[in-house]
Amino acid sequence: MNHGIAIGKVSQASGVKVTTVRFYEQIGLLAAPPRTDGGRRTYDLKDIERLTFIRHSRELGFEIDQIRTLLELQDRPGQSCADADTIAKARLVEVKAKIASLTALQAELERMVDGCSHGRVESCRVIEILADHGKCKHHLHDA
Amino acid sequence: MNHGIAIGKVSQASGVKVTTVRFYEQIGLLAAPPRTDGGRRTYDLKDIERLTFIRHSRELGFEIDQIRTLLELQDRPGQSCADADTIAKARLVEVKAKIASLTALQAELERMVDGCSHGRVESCRVIEILADHGKCKHHLHDA
DNA sequence: GCTTGCTCCTATAGTCGCTGGAGGATGTAC
DNA sequence: GTACATCCTCCAGCGACTATAGGAGCAAGC
Structure with a gap:
């Protein structure tokens, strides 16, 4: 044992x-x-x-490579934590951008769902908005 | 030509x-x-x-398989759009959940970044919070 | 006609962060 | 001793692309 x-x-x-x-x-x-x-x-x-x-x-x-860096930092406590700070800040910027993007997305999905009168596909707001980007108010980035 | x-x-x-x-x-x-x-x-x-x-x-x-369904619907305009509505609604639920999760994440990242005194790693709030989940208030799901 | 250089072709392998299965070995509880 | 859980390695697959190699097609200028 x-x-x-x-x-x-x-x-x-x-x-x-x-x-x-x-x-x-x-x-x-x-x-x-x-x-x-x-x-x-x-x-x-x-x-x-x-x-x-x-x-x-x-x-x-955080991505694996970023975690690799963070782990290396953790192993050497005497070092400056500027790198950790930079990584966290960059991630925060990403997260904020993603929230903004998803909020726009939410609005558009709500518009689609609210506008759907549950009838035939030919008059379906969901399909219509997907087909015609011109009907989309918001510019969406990666969601 | x-x-x-x-x-x-x-x-x-x-x-x-x-x-x-x-x-x-x-x-x-x-x-x-x-x-x-x-x-x-x-x-x-x-x-x-x-x-x-x-x-x-x-x-x-939307995932490729969902788009496949949406495209099929678009091709048959006489059909009911209930399926399209269901797909859009499901996506809306997902998006709302993701926004909630990311907002919690944002708060935690801000706490990390604000708490970092730009000193040595041994006293770095970023590293500290990552190491000790007990210091994390929020329960985070997939971000 | 000829060359330059862009667009296009196929086929295959790689990306990221895992996840699952096959087929077998090991460890433990009764 | 035997049943069963846990562990092992190796390899394939996921989603949705992206990239590379090694060519072939094609329009325009000279």
Whole structure:
């Protein structure tokens, strides 16, 4: 019996799926852990922390490469946190833009749905708006 | 000289990239057009309309399969538009949920960025919040 | 007619961040 | 000892494109 946390426990504790933990190891986001005699991965508490960090970052919409940078920063606490700040700020700008875009989108979808008189397709506002971009007031970016 | 619109022109007119037009043909979203003697695709105005419809639908965040349904509906104008209405309503629900999620995200990112004193990583609010989910007030879903 | 240079063709592989399945080995509880 | 959960590797697939290689077509200028 080896003393180390099995991948399933780590998965449960961190909220990252087992397959995803292995995937993170594969892409070098998480160091390859030691193995049992039988070849099973054994983790420790640090790994759970790291995976929690990754999961939370992913939930905040950071890309893997950005998380890589953030993790490197975390490993070197004496360094300036300017990079972390820059990454977070850039993400904030993205999020604001996306909210604006989705709000415009919401308005257009509401217009479509409200205008639909539940009749035939030939007079359907939904189809009509999709077909004719001229009827669209808002300029939408990637939604 | 054949009379038909070249893929480049269709792309320009519809706002769909040339490679994407070919991709749509490949997945059966757009019918394969006739060709010139030299083997080049020749389109007509209907195709531009269809591609514009597709592009606009994609901008509104509809999935390819949903667009397939919407296009089929458009082709049979006598039919009830209930399906189109259902698809649009479902998308509206998704968009509203996403806006809510992103707004929570925005708040958390602002908290991170505002709290960062631009010092060392060891006292960086950004890193700290990412590391410790307990400091996160909001429960975030997919952002 | 010939060359320049743009547009177009096919086919295939890559992007991102996972997710799922096959087929088998290991560990544990009774 | 045996049933069962968990783990292993490898590889394929998702959605919606995007990019690259290596050509062929075609219009305009000289």
